[in-house]
Amino acid sequence: MAANVGKKLINSKERCVDESLEGTAASHPGLRLLSGHRVMVREDVASVRAAAKVTLLSGGGSGHEPAHAGYIGSGMLTGAIAGSVFTSPPPADILAAIRAVGQGNPAGTLLIVKNYTGDRLNFGMSLERARSEGLHVDMLVVGEDCALTSHDKTAGRRGLAGTVFIHKIAGALAEQGRSLEDIVKVASQAASQMGTIGISLSPCSVPGSGPSFQLQQDEFELGLGIHGEAGFRRQKMTSADEIVSAMLDHMTNPDNSTHLKIPKGSRVALMVNNLGGTSCLELGIVGRAAIQYLESRGVAVQRVYTGSFMTSLEMAGVSLTVLHLDDTITACLDADTSAPAWPSHLSGVDRTSDVYIPAPQHIQAEEGGTPLGQTVPTDQAQVLEKVVQRVCDRMIDCEEQLNSLDRASGDGDCGTTMARGAKEILAALSHLPFSCPHTLLLTLAAIVEKDMGGSSGALYSLFLTAAARPLQSSTDPAAWCAALHAGIQAISRYGGAEPGDRTMLDPLSAAHRTLSTALSSDRTALQALEEAVKAAEKSAQATASMPARAGRASYVGADQLTQPDPGATAVAIAIRATHDAVKGN
Ligand SMILES: Nc1ncnc2c1ncn2[C@@H]1O[C@H](COP(=O)(O)OP(=O)(O)O)[C@@H](O)[C@H]1O
Ligand SMILES: O=C(CO)COP(=O)(O)O
Numbered sequence: 001m002a003a004n005v006g007k008k009l010i011n012s013k014e015r016c017v018d019e020s021l022e023g024t025a026a027s028h029p030g031l032r033l034l035s036g037h038r039v040m041v042r043e044d045v046a047s048v049r050a051a052a053k054v055t056l057l058s059g060g061g062s063g064h065e066p067a068h069a070g071y072i073g074s075g076m077l078t079g080a081i082a083g084s085v086f087t088s089p090p091p092a093d094i095l096a097a098i099r100a101v102g103q104g105n106p107a108g109t110l111l112i113v114k115n116y117t118g119d120r121l122n123f124g125m126s127l128e129r130a131r132s133e134g135l136h137v138d139m140l141v142v143g144e145d146c147a148l149t150s151h152d153k154t155a156g157r158r159g160l161a162g163t164v165f166i167h168k169i170a171g172a173l174a175e176q177g178r179s180l181e182d183i184v185k186v187a188s189q190a191a192s193q194m195g196t197i198g199i200s201l202s203p204c205s206v207p208g209s210g211p212s213f214q215l216q217q218d219e220f221e222l223g224l225g226i227h228g229e230a231g232f233r234r235q236k237m238t239s240a241d242e243i244v245s246a247m248l249d250h251m252t253n254p255d256n257s258t259h260l261k262i263p264k265g266s267r268v269a270l271m272v273n274n275l276g277g278t279s280c281l282e283l284g285i286v287g288r289a290a291i292q293y294l295e296s297r298g299v300a301v302q303r304v305y306t307g308s309f310m311t312s313l314e315m316a317g318v319s320l321t322v323l324h325l326d327d328t329i330t331a332c333l334d335a336d337t338s339a340p341a342w343p344s345h346l347s348g349v350d351r352t353s354d355v356y357i358p359a360p361q362h363i364q365a366e367e368g369g370t371p372l373g374q375t376v377p378t379d380q381a382q383v384l385e386k387v388v389q390r391v392c393d394r395m396i397d398c399e400e401q402l403n404s405l406d407r408a409s410g411d412g413d414c415g416t417t418m419a420r421g422a423k424e425i426l427a428a429l430s431h432l433p434f435s436c437p438h439t440l441l442l443t444l445a446a447i448v449e450k451d452m453g454g455s456s457g458a459l460y461s462l463f464l465t466a467a468a469r470p471l472q473s474s475t476d477p478a479a480w481c482a483a484l485h486a487g488i489q490a491i492s493r494y495g496g497a498e499p500g501d502r503t504m505l506d507p508l509s510a511a512h513r514t515l516s517t518a519l520s521s522d523r524t525a526l527q528a529l530e531e532a533v534k535a536a537e538k539s540a541q542a543t544a545s546m547p548a549r550a551g552r553a554s555y556v557g558a559d560q561l562t563q564p565d566p567g568a569t570a571v572a573i574a575i576r577a578t579h580d581a582v583k584g585n
């Protein structure tokens, strides 16, 4: 294990992203933060908006620096949204960014999103909101990972360092004044003509947590993503040349369903990306090996970009991206940009100590108030308050347990994301409308949507919003059961998973089935809930031996998935906490 894993120059795990953004804004004259949001924009965003050129946003979890804020500047992004480490940003920040670059701009805004469930859902929800405010917005999802040998039953190809090429290409086209539709067309075509493959020599660690995985001193791992999630193969350490050959052989292997064809005579750009902890000396050696490999196969390597473009915290390792070139794409790569992290030079502009500018407000009339649903008597409202409190307390207690399960199957942030949501709910506890379950669930959805982020934040927000509806006209046990069903349907509709795919849907649907059977027999509500707890716990436990077909666990081989799914475990803990609070334990 690398000696520096877990040891970090931070002040607190909660504020590390904010402080890093403030440092980035303070050191680059062209960048400002929107006050109240983890959103970086061009300092001249108001004039960019008024210029009626397409504006570009990207973003995602932090830990990939200089992505994405480093790509802000003329000829690249107009702004970037930063989530917590390895956690997709919540819709409130994404929407603030869309308003900041899109209000009053008829040319529209393009969201360039890496293909992760959390990012697709959170950016997708924000896009829908922005459209309902009359803004012209489109989204391009980039997934160019060549590691996966089959991606039929997974969350799809991951977006990796090649996404930066798309920022550059779309940015150059926007600068030329091309339409949103044109930019989407050219940039999507370019995205389909590139591939990335990564290797690691050491794990990384999320601030405050242990290493994402263990790798022996004499091993490297092939085909991993940028969140410390496992790759598909481990091999004995060997020379840089042999490792680069293994990477490019896999990238071009026709037996691999995500391979990139690079026939003789191709013209390509190559990106040699440091995953965080690789020395510049090694990057040079890797670049040399990759160029030799490609040229020996009759490929013209016309542009090479070497450096830290899309990192995975302190991970030692590299990714190689190959992008097919034509004259249009080459011109886009060569066009000027002032973005600090693109390898070109910014001419002398004095830096400033102002890092924040005001975020624009929602300019439309406020939405109508939420229609009031049926209310419940005080004793029931008190039970609801106990339930909310107990569930939140348990989520906070279980942060490390859930993170540890997520390190085994995903990126290690599930517990922190759940605890973040729980803390925000507890902070609002005394103002929550417990006497009206319908409004209560909508209010919880709004809290979760503002601060949680990640796949879990988006999925719980969808769940709570949908679950509120059946409680508008009734609050009896059958209505709660219908609410659970409506929530499950919403997660499945937008997240694309079904029960049996090894997700939070498994215990939720087991609980729902048990609850509805028990309620239609002669059981009391508490007895029904007791049975639902057992069914949810059994189902969550059973995910340990299931292959994953959704979320980032779907990238991990079934033989490596030996522990229960973190999201499913969280559901079982929440249902048990609900039961205990109702019972008065
Ligand atoms: N498409 C999906 N549908 C339902 N649940 C999902 C889906 N994708 C992921 N999950 C659940 O989310 C959990 C991971 O949550 P989180 O760590 O917040 O996600 P990520 O870090 O991948 O954004 C998984 O354990 C799984 O239960
Ligand atoms: O860093 C990330 C993608 O930008 C992590 O996204 P998730 O919320 O899907 O884990």
Ligand SMILES: [Mg+2]
Pocket: 061, 085, 086, 087, 088, 118, 411, 413, 454, 455
């Ligand atoms: Mg995450």
Ligand SMILES: [Mn+2]
Pocket: 406, 410, 411, 412, 413, 414
């Ligand atoms: Mn996760």
